[in-house]
Amino acid sequence: MAEIKKLVTMLKELDDQLVNCMKCGMCQAVCPIFKRTGREADVTRGKLALVEGLAGEILKDADGVNEALNRCLLCGTCQANCPSGVQVVDIFLKARAIMTGYFGLSPAKKLIFRRLLAHPGLFNLLTGMASKFQGMFIKPADQIIGSSCARFNAPVVGDRHFKGLAQKPLRKIVSSLDEPAGKSGLRVAFFPGCVVDKMYPDVGTASLKALRHHGVGVFLPSGQACCGIPALSSGDRATFESLVRQNLAKFRAGQFDYLLTPCATCTSTIKELWPTMYKGADADVQALKELAEKTMDISQFLVDVIGVDVQAASSKAPKVTYHDPCHLKNSLGVTAQPRKVLKANPAYQFVEMAEAGVCCGCGGSFNINHYEMSKAIGTRKAENVIASGADVAATSCPACMMQLTDMLSRQGKGVRVKHVIECYAEMISSAD
Amino acid sequence: MSANAALIKEFETLLGKENVLTSETDLHSYSYDAAVLDSKTPALVLRPTNSEALGKAVALCNENELKITVRGAGTNLSGGTIPHPGGVVILTNALNKILEINEQDLYARVQPGVVTAQFAAEVASRGLFYPPDPGSQAVSTLGGNVAENAGGLRGLKYGVTKDYVMGVDFFDVDGQLVKSGSRTVKCVTGYNLTGLMVASEGTLGVFESITLKLIPPVPAAKSMMAVFPSMNAAADTVAAIIAAKIVPATLELMDNFTIRTVENFRKAGLPVDAEALLLIEVDGHPAQVAEEAEKVEAICKANKATSVTVAQDAAQRDKVWQARRDALPALAKLRPTCVLEDATVPRSKIPAMIDALGAISKKYDLTIGTFGHAGDGNLHPTILTDKRDTHEWERVEKAIDEIFEKALGLGGTLSGEHGIGMAKSKYLAKETSKATLEYSRKMKSVLDPKGILNPGKIIGW
């Protein structure tokens, strides 16, 4: 363990960002964790003050500060609503990295991030094996999936209601694609993300179906690595950088107009964190910036670029509602397009639920370390879904899908969870 | 005496272990509030979940001579919740029940930790109206509002918190429940202890429950934005509107610096060349609203307004108020530290005060943006600075002194709504008198002989 002086010096680098917090306390209105506990150390203002206190050597309890920092969904709601424009998520991610540098990564995380996540081939192999034997080997599946992806929360811990690993991951269904532009004249790169790959391959195939339907050529390089957010949010910058590097090499090889993902978290990670958190060669950073500019959520692409529009639905059609993933709403401000995509399929009637824009409580590894709190936040979400009268709860992030599935299944009301793109692709005939 | 292990045990038995916070991180996170002042760490944080426990906790603190700072949301801007080092912070945010909303007699009873906006929304859902709307209402508590006598945009026509407080039940230092006020519109029973509690900033008693007046909702409103070539023209307009016997619900002012900053921030098409903007809303019965809106428009034009835009629908109305809501966030983003003052002058002295602020900003080489409630003379000169720059900070402190001196010189007051707390206690005697300060101190020393209730606030040490 490095000495505390070093920690203090590193934290001081955050000073210019920390000082922007004017301690107005307005974040208390929006933070889902604070809403549950009412404790200042759980709200943004408190956490920022703790980091400041540690940096200013007013505080000594680095452990306590670290713990407070980890009691956070990184949902970015506070940042989106902060009158002073404090870059909260950026500060928290950097502070976590500094803390991890100081305390060291836990042995389990070290194993998972450095040995598994950083090596997509091995990661795929092991999750592939786990999918076959998950009934028998619940424990290994738990360890590998449970903590491997911050957005990929443990499906088998405790009494979670989960969807297991897919029998056939997306990469086995479509290993790679390199198609020319179709009638749309556009060609896109596709980054499914690991939750889609390993848990929800149907989301991947639905995405490809929709793109094909609109005459969009797809470039899907094989061997994509995780976007890196689980490592980054645990403070493991080394693994994050290695993952970004691997992905950059894959995507650099292709020509495309947009980079699309069906994962809200991946979209915001690629757009906002790849160019800012990666510390490598200037040329790489420049390439990441260019990539980030091309990166888009798949619904946003369908609405803003392709121009899909609302269709009238019959009043007998099943009802669908929409949950805003934090990473689309708070980080990227994308809220209208997924709703429009849902309304584009006349087989569904769209209904708005209460508090659609409030975090579902998943928050990646938060769900693992603070399951009770995560469940409390998610239960409220499920109750809102049910109160809307929806038959289907749709969203744009596979991690949210997992949380919604867990929470809704507990309520036992038979509400199904789908990705927006799945709802959309249902109206495209398979001959397409 | 500070809190020892045995005493902590006692608090734990009283409140439950989870409601007695002692970790370094928890203590540190209650060492500050929204004021730009140095933090002070308490020795203990208590979070009572019912009023009986609140009373007993107060009594136990008094027995042990532990200084108490009650804290709602900690959004006050005058250091009212910065604790006494080694003292106790009592949190009210678990005391958040609306006890009663009486639709027949138009009052409500609440615990002190109820959040203002949640209360207002609940009242509105019953077809009634609670007007006080401080800018912090999404998080501030009603206990904090009463203790600061908070005001809001609607202060001009509808008054401030004190105009809605019908009664406060509070614990004295011995933990005895003192009842004041009533549920009737009229009440002259005994001393006006309710009045004494309003703006007492936690120095005279700990609120246990509050009775608040409600009014019928307003059926219609109209908003407009008027652009002026000079601050004088805007101020003349304010005076002329009131002289025409029209009391707008809201009458807000923005100076050129604030206009430019907001425009830069939102790009909503504000007139960046304007020296001043007035944002005006009239409300009431639809016919009256239409008539008053017309009159106000004419008055603005007669007083050199270069343009007056009347909002035609909800979206346009929202645009008017968005500009006002953006004032603080937009200014706050310019520099690391943002000192929001609330010097208040008689309405007619607004141009003089604005001139003085201009001179002060020049003299001390500081950036000051000014916006505020023109209708009631409550201005918010907002100094943009960086507290870490010690030279600049010294100039800021001098500028603040001068701002208050000027406001008092113009017949104004130290605080229109943010309270005195620690930030302004040194100026108190200047505005009032030595006798006022002595009288206040004497009263405090009898009611709180051990000096445990929020020491150092309002009347100093």
Ligand SMILES: Cc1cc2nc3c(=O)[nH]c(=O)nc-3n(C[C@H](O)[C@H](O)[C@H](O)COP(=O)(O)OP(=O)(O)OC[C@H]3O[C@@H](n4cnc5c(N)ncnc54)[C@H](O)[C@@H]3O)c2cc1C
């Ligand atoms: C962005 C922003 C905008 C603001 N806008 C306005 C505005 O428009 N108008 C305005 O007036 N103010 C405004 N304020 C100031 C502040 O929000 C108000 O003073 C508010 O009333 C404080 O409420 P609180 O719950 O945060 O109280 P706190 O800050 O927690 O406490 C304030 C005082 O009340 C005392 N207190 C709290 N509860 C009790 C109790 N139960 N018994 C006894 N004493 C108690 C405390 O000891 C302290 O002295 C603003 C602040 C911010 C940060």
Ligand code: SF4
């Ligand atoms: S809302 Fe922003 S500026 Fe205000 S306390 Fe929270 S983080 Fe700080």
Ligand code: SF4
């Ligand atoms: S990111 Fe979300 S959970 Fe974390 S402090 Fe902000 S609002 Fe709270």
Ligand code: SF4
């Ligand atoms: S955000 Fe997407 S790619 Fe990144 S770890 Fe999670 S699922 Fe994998």
